[in-house]
Amino acid sequence: MRIFLNDDMHEVSPGTLAAALESLGYGGRKIATAVNGRFVAAAARPRTELADGDKIEVVAPMQGG
Amino acid sequence: MASFYGVELKSRLLLGTSRYPSPAVLERAVKASGAEVVTVSLRRESGAGRAGQAFWSLIQSMGVRVLPNTAGCHSVKEAVTTAHMARELFDTPWIKLEVIGEADTLQPDVFGLVEAARILSEEGFEVFPYTTEDLVVAERLVEAGCRVLMPWGAPIGSARGLNNVYGLRSMRAHFPNIPLVVDAGLGVPSHAAAAMELGYDAVLLNTAVAEAGDPVEMARAFALGVEAGRAAYLARPMEPRDMAVPSTPVIGKAALGD
Numbered sequence: 475m476r477i478f479l480n481d482d483m484h485e486v487s488p489g490t491l492a493a494a495l496e497s498l499g500y501g502g503r504k505i506a507t508a509v510n511g512r513f514v515a516a517a518a519r520p521r522t523e524l525a526d527g528d529k530i531e532v533v534a535p536m537q538g539g
Numbered sequence: 540m541a542s543f544y545g546v547e548l549k550s551r552l553l554l555g556t557s558r559y560p561s562p563a564v565l566e567r568a569v570k571a572s573g574a575e576v577v578t579v580s581l582r583r584e585s586g587a588g589r590a591g592q593a594f595w596s597l598i599q600s601m602g603v604r605v606l607p608n609t610a611g612c613h614s615v616k617e618a619v620t621t622a623h624m625a626r627e628l629f630d631t632p633w634i635k636l637e638v639i640g641e642a643d644t645l646q647p648d649v650f651g652l653v654e655a656a657r658i659l660s661e662e663g664f665e666v667f668p669y670t671t672e673d674l675v676v677a678e679r680l681v682e683a684g685c686r687v688l689m690p691w692g693a694p695i696g697s698a699r700g701l702n703n704v705y706g707l708r709s710m711r712a713h714f715p716n717i718p719l720v721v722d723a724g725l726g727v728p729s730h731a732a733a734a735m736e737l738g739y740d741a742v743l744l745n746t747a748v749a750e751a752g753d754p755v756e757m758a759r760a761f762a763l764g765v766e767a768g769r770a771a772y773l774a775r776p777m778e779p780r781d782m783a784v785p786s787t788p789v790i791g792k793a794a795l796g797d
Contacts, residue, residue: 480583499586504595506581506624511616513623531583533624534591535598537565538580538608539555539695539745 475526492519544665555745572758608635649676660684672706693724696746700730728764735768
């Protein structure tokens, strides 16, 4: 199925947010996530099933003022 | 010592981490400033990217407390979701809440700010709202649960200093028991000293240090400015007056005229 991660389209196997992140190289990384504008805690990623067309945001620590 | 949500700090300078020429300069500037709190943010990272992880390792190595922001958020929903992400990522209830309302001045959307502050305070966040010097808005923020207020000195990154000294002084008088931080718009250490002389508890700045010709030396200069301003406030400055008063005694002056 197709998902949009930080606006880029990816083809992933149907499954959870945790599995998609692992397959896209985010395994073990310090990140925070949202699906379709809603925050998804790290603990909830393995039980968050993705649907075709979902929009995922993945953010990491960054410089800020 | 300054106290924010029960956390006592020796340094009254909070420093941003953005726009430095290099991570090494950032690290040295933070050290030179004496800051115990630095602001940080969240941005998208690709699966192959490692910038965020490297930045986080650097911040951790400095041994400072972090104050995550919601910079760039223009709606309540965006700001609240960003705050949730920041709390998990940085493992802190602190959030510098920005809800931007105007693109040219980056003026806060104070209506959205109050709404977001209420939602986040009810969820256990300890909110540091980036606001204006408007007293009515400030009252609403306190009612919403904020125990720190951060009025702007001038628009973010403008280096204009304290645009509304009267407003900032009024705010200090109106909220004697709420920690107040001048956030944004400072350009030189005398601006920071002026804020501290008004009785503000601390200042928060970023660009003035990061974009100085020598950020490390400017960080040290700001630390001195903050310390001087605070000491002057505690020493109770004399009142200005309109007419001259000779500082040297007139009595006993030699009579040398005709």
